[in-house]
Amino acid sequence: MNRIEQHPFLEVPQRRGLVFYYNQRAVPALEGDTIAAALTANGIRAFRETRKRKESRGMFCGIGQCGDCMMVVNGKPNVRTCVTLVEDGMRVETQIGLGGDSHETV
């Protein structure tokens, strides 16, 4: 994982580890991570794909405002992963377009 584990001034608290699934692949995380933080710590930066142009999108604002980090979580599309905490055994999948709406144009 790609994380800050030591800091010269701040204490880095120990947190319980957990495992979730990204596109059927087991991925380690720490309790208290958002989904986006856990994916980023594991080198995964592309969270969704635009329907028309197949362009990758990932974390942009990081505060739940832009929607670029939306993924399918436990079968539910359009979950903003930057403000959703990861859970043990959670299933997270790359979202294509707007997540199943046949009238989508993005």
Ligand code: FES
């Ligand atoms: S990165 Fe903007 S809503 Fe998540």
